[in-house]
Amino acid sequence: MTIAEPTLTAGGPALPQERRLVTEIPGPRSVALMERKHGAVAGGVSTTMPVYARAAGGGVVVDVDGNSLIDLGSGIAVTGVGNAHPRVVEAVAAQAALSTHTCFMVTPYEGYVAVAEALNRLTPGDHAKRSALFNSGAEAVENAVKIARAHTGKPAVVAFDHAYHGRTNLTMALTAKSMPYKRGFGPFASEVYRAPVSYPFRDGGMTGTDAARAAISRIETQIGADQLAAVIIEPILGEGGFIVPADGFLPTFAAWARDNGVVFIADEVQTGFARTGRMFACEHEGVVPDLITTAKGIAGGMPLAAVTGRAQIMDAVHAGGLGGTYGGNPVACAAALAAIDAFENDGLCEAAERIGEIVARRFGELAASDPRIGDVRGRGAMIAVEFVRPETGEPDAELARRVAAAAHTQGVIVLTCGTYGNVIRFLPPLSIPLELLVEGLDIVATALRDVHTDSAR
Incomplete structure (x- = not known):
């Protein structure tokens, strides 16, 4: 044929x-x-x-x-x-004709800085922010945990029932579902704990606030806020079934984390960039995370990911502690800038x-x-x-x-x-x-x- x-x-x-x-x-x-x-x-x-x-x-x-x-x-x-997308294709072609790679950690380039500036501007909150670019959602999550531990000096991390955060060793530990993501691949990273999440269809009509308080009680009893570097949650739990926590769950957790010196990480790898009708899903309840991870929709199909967050948290890591050979590749950054323009201006x-x-x-x-x-x-x-x-x-x-x-x-x-x-x-x-x-x-x-x-x- x-x-x-x-x-x-x-x-x-x-x-x-x-x-x-x-x-x-x-x-x-x-x-x-x-x-x-x-x-x-x-x-x-x-x-x-x-x-x-x-x-x-x-x-x-x-x-x-x-x-x-x-x-x-x-x-x-x-x-x-x-x-x-036409503007993404044009941007990719133009950048590829100039350079496909130099490594930002060796000879940096403007595209990386421009993407970081755009993320700092677009993500929730008007506080001072910094961004670091990576290759995949799992890599962004790993680095968010690294940053939270460096900032707090504490080891423990809490993820939630039904969570999915990736397929690397640490992100498998954060992920809840065994098959096909975890079975046979252990042992996993230590100091990762799990808490119940609000699942309105299956938790008997519990309010979001009550579900958050129940989870917080478990965390305080079994781990202790003084040992906890971060809690990480998808505002809508993706691979777990598109679970939308009941209203009040996310704000209650974010407030508790802030009051206890725990970094609140929003994993917006799947929910970010207009997918939920807002640029970021946290915006539906006015939640301002300390750190936010993004990937997937960020660059119109090119591999790119990011961690964006409060400047004092992001800057806690020593020079050379973040990065990677391909992180923030110039072609992917060009694609991201074109995609972000479309997200902002194409309705x-x-x-x-x-x-x-x-x-x-x-x-x-x-x-x-x-x-x-x-x-x-x-x-x-x-x-x-x-x-x-x-x-x-x-x-x-x-x-x-x-x-x-x-x-x-x-x-x-x-x-x-x-x-x-x-x-x-x-x-x-x-x-x-x-x-x-x-x-x-x-x-x-x-x-x-x-x-x-x-x-x-």
Whole structure:
């Protein structure tokens, strides 16, 4: 089969914004590539869908067989501005023509400083801030913990139930779920403790303030604030199931941390950069973290991450204590500056709000007549549907798996998540045409209708 190349513009592939299936999913070229993967790539690297991408833009991913798939995943919340966003592509090309690397720790460059200035300006709070740039969300989290320990001189760190913070040794310790993230990889870093989080669907209607006080009581009893360097939390717990803590949970914890000399770290790797309808999810409750970690959406698909925080905390680390060969790569910094310009000036926070309203309304209406939908939750373009067994309320991971698999065969990219594996999450690019979004939701809804409860177990 001969597949025509997409028309190229100055800003990347100009792809028709449509779902189009010309083969079964997966098509023959993807099948052949999957066979090559099995012979060349480590088995521990899995894929959600057995299709191989050739181009992407707007709200679609085009595979090597010419199928155009509706993208409701954004590469796990990375391409918020849209894949191959024109200004990002232009900035990457221009910087790559000048230099691809010098190492900021050897011969620094303006792009790194400009990204740090932008993050210091955009993140919550009007206090003096500093930023340091890294390569991935996990690396940012590791460095946030390092910075908190250096500032406080204390060893302990608290993470929460249902948390996900990465796959490195320390971030695996911070992550709550064993399989597939932790099993067989220990021993893990020490002085990491876990506290309960507010999970409104499953904690009996406890208020956010009461849930925070219960967790604080456990921390004070089992660890002691005098030993605690930091608490780290995702404002919306991502891989754990898009859990939105009840109102009051985050502010209560932030206030307690401030009063006890504990660094409050907000992990906004998945929630940051307009994803929830605000530039950062902390803003929904007016929480100002001491440190904030960012990655994913920051650079339109280029690898970049950051820790931003209070100047006196960030500057506690000795010279040379932070950094890395690739951290703040100049091409990634150019991409970030272009993406940040889009987030600020292209109405993407408002777009996220519109997307969230459409997704939540559609599945809220379905939930009224389908008891297998236990909960619909999230903020902005970060919405999840939790599936349960109606007679018990227990998680139904098999139903979530089957619904996602059925949507995949119809050309819709959706992702599952959740501590119990029973959640489908919606993370479309903020640039997705709304009619394409609605079509994708229709297909997921049809898949749910056609997967009967008995066959889903």
